[in-house]
Each structure stands twice: as structure tokens, then as C-alpha cells.
Amino acid sequence: MASSIKITLRNKQNKDGLFPIAIRITKNRKSTFIYTGHYIDKKHWDSKKANVKKSHPNSVRLNNLIASKLAEAHKTLIDLQANDNVISSKQIKNQIASPINNKSFNEVAKEYIEELKTNNKLTRMTSDQVRINHVIEFSKSNDLQFREIDEDFLRRFMSFLKAKKSNSQRSVVNALVVIRTLYNRAIKMGVIERKFYPFGRDKIKIKYPETEKIGLSVSEVEALETLDNLTPQEQHTLNIWLFSFYLAGMRVADVLKIRWSDIYDDRLHYRMNKNEKVLSLKLPKKLFPILKSYEHDKQNSHDFIFPEMKKANLKNPQDVLAKTKTATKKFNKYLERLAKKAKISKKLTMHIARHTFGNISGDTIPIQTLQRLYRHSSITTTINYQANFIHKDFDEALDKVVNFGK
Structure with missing residues (x-):
């Protein structure tokens, strides 16, 4: 059966509500995807033409990029078919992804920052750019590869942030979150295999330190x-x-x-x-x-x-x-x-x-109501946030013991 390569907008949105542009490879009715690393709002996507609408501020640039990647993918597929050695859509993906996505950490980071700017996520753009600059400064390289970002690299980087940049533990965690975000993007783009992922169980765990939130009475x-x-x-x-x-x-x-x-x-x-x-x-x-x-x-x-x-x-x-x-x-x-x-x-x-x-x-307002008032997307976020201010159970337990149950 013939193979096909198309550009598509995937349905799974990221935390910013944007959707990834990907190359879909189909062989024997089985599809796999190579992610371009770019995300847009659905309203800017023309599903019939499979390109970005003019309503997007960077439509020309993105469409040129899409055309270029699609052309490279088709060329690679033709070469594979000429050699008659293609078996599955996954094998096609592996062959195509290598020339298209041979990108460094710096390049993936630059695309990420540009995307934040395009979508007016300027506060995050500013803070994440500082964190990315710290990674580049620490690595002393303008061509840092994702294979270099292993557990040892991350541990030394954490020490660097604390010793040289006087970062708090929360700031260190925020920097790791950015690296993890870029690493996940790189995996989706085919830049790096998941087996090299340095985060997770028995690896580098990301856990925010507890912080005391104090409000007025x-x-x-x-x-x-x-x-x-x-x-x-x-x-x-x-x-x-x-x-x-x-x-x-x-x-x-x-x-x-x-x-x-x-x-x-x-x-x-x-x-x-x-x-x-x-x-x-x-x-x-x-x-x-x-x-x-x-x-x-x-x-x-x-x-x-x-x-x-x-x-x-x-x-x-x-x-x-x-x-x-x-x-x-x-x-x-x-x-x-x-x-x-x-x-x-x-x-x-x-x-x-x-x-x-x-x-x-405190605990006087239903948590669902507070979720709406705080404008939280997840009720879990509200529960965790409000837990900082509810001390009644602890206070009563302490009084009960100290006063011998009286």
C-alpha cells in the first residue's frame, strides 16, 4: 500500500490552549506523527488547505516552514521507496525525522520563545528566557545538544544556580521545568529519543518546595x-x-x-x-x-x-x-x-x-465557588491553594492534646 505524508493540526492542546502542527505519516492505514515544534490556536488553521490562515500574525513564515518541511519529508520518502526498504510508518518517521529535526537545545529554545512572543505570553517569555540563558551560560555552548542534558548535567546545573546565581529552591525548580518542557518538545519533534529523557522515577524529580502563603486577617x-x-x-x-x-x-x-x-x-x-x-x-x-x-x-x-x-x-x-x-x-x-x-x-x-x-x-466557602472566583482551570489547584489557609483541624487537635482533652 502507498505511503502518504500530510501536514495536520493535532487535536491535543497544550496548557496554553494551543494545538501542535505536525507531519502525519500513514502506511498500511497506520499513522505516526512528527511534530514541528510550533503551536497555534485552532481558529488560525485552515483544515482544507492544511496551512495557517492569514489571521495568524506569523502565517507567511509558518507556511513557508511547513512547505519546506513537507518537501524534505517527501524527498526522504521518495529515496526510501526507491530503495524499496520501507516497512512501517514508524520506520518512515525515523528516517524523515533525522534530517528535519537535527536541532540543538538552543534552536528548540529559540522557537519556544518565539512562540510565546507570538501568542503574547510575554510574562512567561521574559522569565523563561532568563532561565534558558542560564542553561546556555552553564553549558558554555551555543550548540548544546539534548544528548548532553543528562542527569549529571542537570545536577551540576542545579548547583550552579544555587552557588553562582543565588537562586532559591523554587527558582531552581522553575528552571528545571523549562528544560523539561523543551526536552518534551524535542522528543515530539524527533530530535531526541525518549530513552534519553533525564526526568522521572529514579532520575531527576521535579517537586516544588512548600511555601507559606500568608494573608492578612x-x-x-x-x-x-x-x-x-x-x-x-x-x-x-x-x-x-x-x-x-x-x-x-x-x-x-x-x-x-x-x-x-x-x-x-x-x-x-x-x-x-x-x-x-x-x-x-x-x-x-x-x-x-x-x-x-x-x-x-x-x-x-x-x-x-x-x-x-x-x-x-x-x-x-x-x-x-x-x-x-x-x-x-x-x-x-x-x-x-x-x-x-x-x-x-x-x-x-x-x-x-x-x-x-x-x-x-478559609473553609467557609464551597471549593467549587472558590475555583470560579480564583479563575483556576483545575479544582485541584484551588484545593492545594486553599489548604495554605485552613488551620482549624490542626489548631483543634493541638488544643485537645495540650489541654488534655478538656
Whole structure:
């Protein structure tokens, strides 16, 4: 039976909701796949033409790449058929994958970073680029091969991060996660065989260290709410923090992008920046005075509520990210002052608003409801997160023993 080679978009999406472009090899009705290393949204894929639609910002480049890889694959198949030594689709894949995917760690990493940039995953792009740079610096090679990344390499790399880069254990784990991600991509692309995979049982295990998440108590939040005689900068920072807290610890990047048009029927309707989930939240009464204090600066119904994004180049995601980072840094500086004025000894940052909501909610709100409020994709994530703030059982057990069961 004749063999066929086609480009296809696989149905299994990655954690970003994107789908892999792959070469499908079929022989005797059995198919196998070679992954190109590129992922796109389904809406950008033309299944009839088997190419990327013009709606994708890099459609021309991706289609040229697809055409090139398809041509190379067909050439290799013709050579194999001429020698009459092809038995299965897997054998065809092994022969085709070698010339197409003879890529170094650096090349796979570059494609990965470019993909994050194309899909506006700029926060992750920035942090992962730093981690990749550390790998390249440690290896002292611009042509690092995946075969070189074995258990010994990873152990020495972990020591390098701790000794030379002063990385915390969590930062070390984050770096390993990036390497694992790239290694898995390389396996799918046929760059490296799975038998060389350095992670897993009896190899390098990736486990996040336990971290203590500390939120404010009710009395501490009330102390912030009743602060007076604040400077305009301090008052604005407090408004942003309370706005975040009142809406279940909404991330600052989302808070700053809220427009007046997102609020109607006493509800906030918005799309979360991190995972693009749409949510509708009832506005707590405590929020209305905060909103009222910004109405004087309202230009039109589509204007941003808060000033930080008013001068941002919204067509440039990197500018939006830069302004968000600058604003967050500024807020955290003023939150230190506010904590002192409110006589709060705990560290107070924008992210603590989220921990505070978790701490005060404790085990009083159904976990399914919290999952929606936190905008978590998995309920397991919510359970693990909320476990940081539920101490009732431990407290009661301790009291029972210490007080001899009384």
C-alpha cells in the first residue's frame, strides 16, 4: 500500500490552549506523527488547505516552514521507496525525522520563545528566557545538544544556580521545568529519543518546595480600610489593593485593564489576562466609593478606570507589560508605607491581596465557588491553594492534646 505524508493540526492542546502542527505519516492505514515544534490556536488553521490562515500574525513564515518541511519529508520518502526498504510508518518517521529535526537545545529554545512572543505570553517569555540563558551560560555552548542534558548535567546545573546565581529552591525548580518542557518538545519533534529523557522515577524529580502563603486577617484589612491622612499616591495604591481584594484577589494586570464599559448592572464583566477566561462578578458595595473617586478622570465609557494604562501603547504587548511591571513596583513601595501606618507587621504587596482573600475565606466557602472566583482551570489547584489557609483541624487537635482533652 502507498505511503502518504500530510501536514495536520493535532487535536491535543497544550496548557496554553494551543494545538501542535505536525507531519502525519500513514502506511498500511497506520499513522505516526512528527511534530514541528510550533503551536497555534485552532481558529488560525485552515483544515482544507492544511496551512495557517492569514489571521495568524506569523502565517507567511509558518507556511513557508511547513512547505519546506513537507518537501524534505517527501524527498526522504521518495529515496526510501526507491530503495524499496520501507516497512512501517514508524520506520518512515525515523528516517524523515533525522534530517528535519537535527536541532540543538538552543534552536528548540529559540522557537519556544518565539512562540510565546507570538501568542503574547510575554510574562512567561521574559522569565523563561532568563532561565534558558542560564542553561546556555552553564553549558558554555551555543550548540548544546539534548544528548548532553543528562542527569549529571542537570545536577551540576542545579548547583550552579544555587552557588553562582543565588537562586532559591523554587527558582531552581522553575528552571528545571523549562528544560523539561523543551526536552518534551524535542522528543515530539524527533530530535531526541525518549530513552534519553533525564526526568522521572529514579532520575531527576521535579517537586516544588512548600511555601507559606500568608494573608492578612480581618482586623488587618479593617485597619487598612480606615486609614486616613494619606498622600494621593498612597490613597491610589490603597484603592488598587482593596479593589483587588474585594474581587477575590484579582491580579494587578487585570485590575489596571478594567474599563468603565466593563461595569454594568452593578457587575464587572471582564476577561482574565492570564488564561483569557471570561467572568462576571457582582460589585461589592465597598467598591462603589472607590469607583466614584475616579469618575472625574473619565474621558468616555471605554476609558480605563485607573490611570496606569491610559498612556500605554495597547498595540504593543511589551509596552503594556512594562507599564504593568512599573506600576506593580510602585504600588509595592507604597504598600510598605501603608503597612507601617496600619501597624501591620506582615509583608504587604499586591499579591498579598489574593492570599488575604484566601485566608479570610478559609473553609467557609464551597471549593467549587472558590475555583470560579480564583479563575483556576483545575479544582485541584484551588484545593492545594486553599489548604495554605485552613488551620482549624490542626489548631483543634493541638488544643485537645495540650489541654488534655478538656
